[in-house]
Amino acid sequence: MPRYPPASLLIAAAVLAGCGAGGSPRATHAGQQRAAARPVLATTPPATGEIVLGGEASPATQGPYEFNGRYLVRFEQVEPEHPQIDFAGQTPFTAALTPRDGDPRGAVPLFAQARRTGERQLAIHGRYYVEVSFGDFPYAVRFTPLH
Numbered sequence: 001m002p003r004y005p006p007a008s009l010l011i012a013a014a015v016l017a018g019c020g021a022g023g024s025p026r027a028t029h030a031g032q033q034r035a036a037a038r039p040v041l042a043t044t045p046p047a048t049g050e051i052v053l054g055g056e057a058s059p060a061t062q063g064p065y066e067f068n069g070r071y072l073v074r075f076e077q078v079e080p081e082h083p084q085i086d087f088a089g090q091t092p093f094t095a096a097l098t099p100r101d102g103d104p105r106g107a108v109p110l111f112a113q114a115r116r117t118g119e120r121q122l123a124i125h126g127r128y129y130v131e132v133s134f135g136d137f138p139y140a141v142r143f144t145p146l147h
Contacts, residue, residue, distance in 0.1 A: 039076040039140035047144070054140040058094075058132045061101055067124035070146045074119040075111050077139040087116050093135045097128035107131070110141070121146065 039054060046052045053062045077093050079085045087093070093115070097108040108128070111118050130141060 042140035049145040051143040063129035
């Protein structure tokens, strides 16, 4: 078995320790971009009665949530690698309220828009799931009660 001088073992150990433990500058930059590209609608804590949800992509179903009144419903989506994209040429962000998880019968459409943001007012009463059926980017949906 060959014998290596102790100094060369230390150098080899130092080189191996530096390969992957700290991550690359590119990976760090991508992580910073993703954090910086978080939807603004998701950055403020919900006020009393508000419902805020989000996800990385679709399909996704969250809930159920209890609704009772009139709401301003808004969505926002972001593209972490291209923060200035307007989404006009992308898959429309499509979301609906469904009374049963995975069952489209009785669904209340919320959005089907190829845009960065959208909003509408809607009277909602009852227990619903929020189903995002199409959306290729991180998104947030916020339900704000109107008084």
